[in-house]
Amino acid sequence: MRxxxxxxxxLGRLFHQISLVDEQRCAIEQVxxxxxxxxxxxxxxxxxxxxxxxxxxxxxxLFDDFVDTCLSQLGVPIIAISGNHDGAERLGFAxxxxxxSGMYLVTTLEQMTQPIVLDDEHGPVxxxxxxxxxxxxxxxxxxxxxxxxxxxxxxxxxxxxxANDRRSVLVSHCYLDGANESDSERPLSMGGADRVDWQLFSxxxxxxxxxxxxxxxxxxxxxRYSGSLLKYSFSEQHQRKSLTLVDMDxxxxxxxxxxxxxxxxxxxxxxxxxxxxxxxxxxxARSNDYVQVILTDxxxxxxxxxxxREHYPNVMELKKERFQVRQGEQLAAAGEQLKRSxxxxxxxxxxxxxxQQLNDEQRxxxxxxxxQIADQERQS
Amino acid sequence: MRxxxxxxxxLGRLFHQISLVDEQRCAIEQVxxxxxxxxxxxxxxxxxxxxxxxxxxxxxxLFDDFVDTCLSQLGVPIIAISGNHDGAERLGFAxxxxxxSGMYLVTTLEQMTQPIVLDDEHGPVxxxxxxxxxxxxxxxxxxxxxxxxxxxxxxxxxxxxxANDRRSVLVSHCYLDGANESDSERPLSMGGADRVDWQLFSxxxxxxxxxxxxxxxxxxxxxRYSGSLLKYSFSEQHQRKSLTLVDMDxxxxxxxxxxxxxxxxxxxxxxxxxxxxxxxxxxxARSNDYVQVILTDxxxxxxxxxxxREHYPNVMELKKERFQVRQGEQLAAAGEQLKRSxxxxxxxxxxxxxxQQLNDEQRxxxxxxxxQIADQERQS
Numbered sequence: 001m002r003x004x005x006x007x008x009x010x011l012g013r014l015f016h017q018i019s020l021v022d023e024q025r026c027a028i029e030q031v032x033x034x035x036x037x038x039x040x041x042x043x044x045x046x047x048x049x050x051x052x053x054x055x056x057x058x059x060x061x062l063f064d065d066f067v068d069t070c071l072s073q074l075g076v077p078i079i080a081i082s083g084n085h086d087g088a089e090r091l092g093f094a095x096x097x098x099x100x101s102g103m104y105l106v107t108t109l110e111q112m113t114q115p116i117v118l119d120d121e122h123g124p125v126x127x128x129x130x131x132x133x134x135x136x137x138x139x140x141x142x143x144x145x146x147x148x149x150x151x152x153x154x155x156x157x158x159x160x161x162x163a164n165d166r167r168s169v170l171v172s173h174c175y176l177d178g179a180n181e182s183d184s185e186r187p188l189s190m191g192g193a194d195r196v197d198w199q200l201f202s203x204x205x206x207x208x209x210x211x212x213x214x215x216x217x218x219x220x221x222x223x224r225y226s227g228s229l230l231k232y233s234f235s236e237q238h239q240r241k242s243l244t245l246v247d248m249d250x251x252x253x254x255x256x257x258x259x260x261x262x263x264x265x266x267x268x269x270x271x272x273x274x275x276x277x278x279x280x281x282x283x284x285a286r287s288n289d290y291v292q293v294i295l296t297d298x299x300x301x302x303x304x305x306x307x308x309r310e311h312y313p314n315v316m317e318l319k320k321e322r323f324q325v326r327q328g329e330q331l332a333a334a335g336e337q338l339k340r341s342x343x344x345x346x347x348x349x350x351x352x353x354x355x356q357q358l359n360d361e362q363r364x365x366x367x368x369x370x371x372q373i374a375d376q377e378r379q380s
Numbered sequence: 381m382r383x384x385x386x387x388x389x390x391l392g393r394l395f396h397q398i399s400l401v402d403e404q405r406c407a408i409e410q411v412x413x414x415x416x417x418x419x420x421x422x423x424x425x426x427x428x429x430x431x432x433x434x435x436x437x438x439x440x441x442l443f444d445d446f447v448d449t450c451l452s453q454l455g456v457p458i459i460a461i462s463g464n465h466d467g468a469e470r471l472g473f474a475x476x477x478x479x480x481s482g483m484y485l486v487t488t489l490e491q492m493t494q495p496i497v498l499d500d501e502h503g504p505v506x507x508x509x510x511x512x513x514x515x516x517x518x519x520x521x522x523x524x525x526x527x528x529x530x531x532x533x534x535x536x537x538x539x540x541x542x543a544n545d546r547r548s549v550l551v552s553h554c555y556l557d558g559a560n561e562s563d564s565e566r567p568l569s570m571g572g573a574d575r576v577d578w579q580l581f582s583x584x585x586x587x588x589x590x591x592x593x594x595x596x597x598x599x600x601x602x603x604r605y606s607g608s609l610l611k612y613s614f615s616e617q618h619q620r621k622s623l624t625l626v627d628m629d630x631x632x633x634x635x636x637x638x639x640x641x642x643x644x645x646x647x648x649x650x651x652x653x654x655x656x657x658x659x660x661x662x663x664x665a666r667s668n669d670y671v672q673v674i675l676t677d678x679x680x681x682x683x684x685x686x687x688x689r690e691h692y693p694n695v696m697e698l699k700k701e702r703f704q705v706r707q708g709e710q711l712a713a714a715g716e717q718l719k720r721s722x723x724x725x726x727x728x729x730x731x732x733x734x735x736q737q738l739n740d741e742q743r744x745x746x747x748x749x750x751x752q753i754a755d756q757e758r759q760s
Contacts (some may be wrong), residue, residue, distance in 0.1 A: 093473070097478055
């Protein structure tokens with residue numbers, strides 16, 4: 001049984017107010033190419049297909065095209081669950097009819113109680129697909145109060161009528177305790193009550209997880225997050241996004257391969273002085289990447305955003321490292337810094353505009369003006 | 381070929397801020413009962429399934445349950461088009477897959493160009509389903525500028541590769557010129573540019589229309605509006621909502637039957653004096669109906685809404701007929717009326733509270749107070 005495992009597509013996501021739908025289309029084309037080339041028996045999407053419960057129509061069209069190509073042209077069934085970002089009821093429309101076309105959309109706990117059974121040459125494999133749920137929903141569903149996400153997940157996993165003589169796959173959207181998070185995931189609850197133990201999944205031959213955006217496994221190599229389709233925060237700059245290709249043998253043993261996704265435009269963090277960044281930019285072939293710039297300059301700079309944007313039209317954010325460091329210092333010390341820097345800032349500005357330093361007379365006049373302003377502020 | 385034709389369900393509609401989803405569920409149960417009893421070969425929904433492009437999740441669940449029961453339990457296929465209220469892209473998700481289950485959702489002009497072919501004992505019938513479109517969309521689709529709705533509709537109908545030796549049905553969501561409108565339809569455009577000639581549909585054996593909420597035919601008996609699922613404005617109080625059952629013979633001749641829908645709570649207009657309405661209310665078994673009250677009282681009344689609501693919890697609107705008439709009169713005359721009525725209004729109020737008329741002394745004091753107020757207003 002060959003499984004292509006992916007998750008967290010977040011179709012329709014905005015990144016710093018910019019639609020990523022073209023980036024997402026490019027990534028999905030790669031997914032389809034991999035499906036064509038590797039011919040998996042099934043594609044699993046472990047939740048967060050959309051970025052929000054009412055996604056933009058363009059995101060729906062994009063997913064519609066993927067589904068049609070995958071099912072009708074490539075003949076590969078899809079098992080998908082709703083994640084914490086999806087609107088389960090909206091996503092689940094006509095899911096009972098779609099199952100007959102090989103589109104298994106599992107968005108309710110009722111649907112979860114029956115496995116989706118797919119066969120390979122060694123016999124059947126049970127796919128148990130658990131849509132995202134919070135403890136309150138599981139309390140409603142089971143009639144038993146659930147303390148937290150771990151308890152709720154345990155209750156659900158125990159309720160699955162798992163046949164021990166059959167190979168089985170679990171699909172879930174949850175936060176495994178101890179796994180690595182990124183900045184682009186939305187917390188499920190505060191204070192760690194959302195964490196689930198990986199040991200709950202020990203009995204499955206493969207566990208296809210969604211929610212965390214970094215590809216990783218936890219506890220065992222067959223309990224895995226595929227990671228998101230794309231980088232959705234600068235904290236993910238060094239992650240390599242991929243699909244997880246799983247080959248399961250007759251005994252349920254899995255061999256795993258990561259299939260990289262090449263972003264059309266990458267997410268990168270550029271760090272250095274403004275001049276360093278601008279001089280390197282000239283040889284940077286990937287100027288359309290989405291960049292966060294961290295400036296290490298000590299002096300104030302004249303309109304650095306506009307100067308960076310000349311080379312990097314998709315600059316999303318610009319930070320000054322020195323200012324960041326100061327944020328962490330004591331308030332009093334910061335006050336001293338700020339007081340000292342009024343004159344400094346003007347001197348930096350002046351030298352950048354006129355390419356020369358203030359002379360003594362100018363400095364005295366400036367000091368007089370600043371003193372006068374300070375005086376007026378005290379009196380008012 | 382037996383066709384059950386319906387349209388304009390407007391699932392998720394709010395009526396005076398109240399959700400109608402329970403009323404709609406009750407009506408849909410009757411639709412399913414009719415399907416069970418009359419066993420049509422197909423159900424047609426001629427647009428405006430939902431009331432808005434992003435319907436509430438409860439409306440989606442309601443339609444999902446209808447689709448599942450109709451297709452999976454009753455085995456009857458559905459042909460549905462998007463109307464001007466539907467979000468075509470949202471509604472059309474996975475329509476290519478759903479067609480294999482007998483759910484023919486036609487939401488794009490591309491899909492329209494191929495007929496849906498269903499067979500009966502006499503052979504095939506072509507169903508041409510035209511989703512709602514405006515002239516600009518048809519201009520985009522055909523590359524030819526379209527003057528208005530009639531022109532656009534003509535262009536589309538002419539483009540259908542109709543086989544003259546086969547029976548055919550057209551499904552459309554449009555406004556036939558000369559047909560009767562209700563207050564609950566949303567105009568497609570201003571100034572009559574939305575009107576379409578019924579003659580465009582002469583060549584089809586049956587035309588199943590949506591948009592207008594009153595069941596009716598136009599031009600010929602086989603060019604019909606089924607009308608909406610429920611009354612959605614008080615202007616529809618005397619309409620009888622129904623489904624249209626069409627029996628088409630081997631030659632395409634249609635015999636037509638209207639199957640009434642009984643609203644759980646009806647929409648009614650009650651007219652009379654407050655006392656008349658309240659005294660009749662005691663014997664009114666349908667006190668949960670949604671009522672609009674038109675009061676014919678001449679005097680001012682103390683909190684009539686609350687008094688009506690004691691009997692009719694779903695009173696939606698209360699109007700005074702006298703005030704309505706006055707609105708039509710000349711402004712000067714209305715001014716005179718209002719001037720005279722300050723004293724009148726207080727007298728009405730006094731007599732209603734104290735069950736007696738003002739005596740002469742009280743009237744003089746009141747006149748003095750009113751004169752004083754008027755005086756102050758002039759000076760200020």
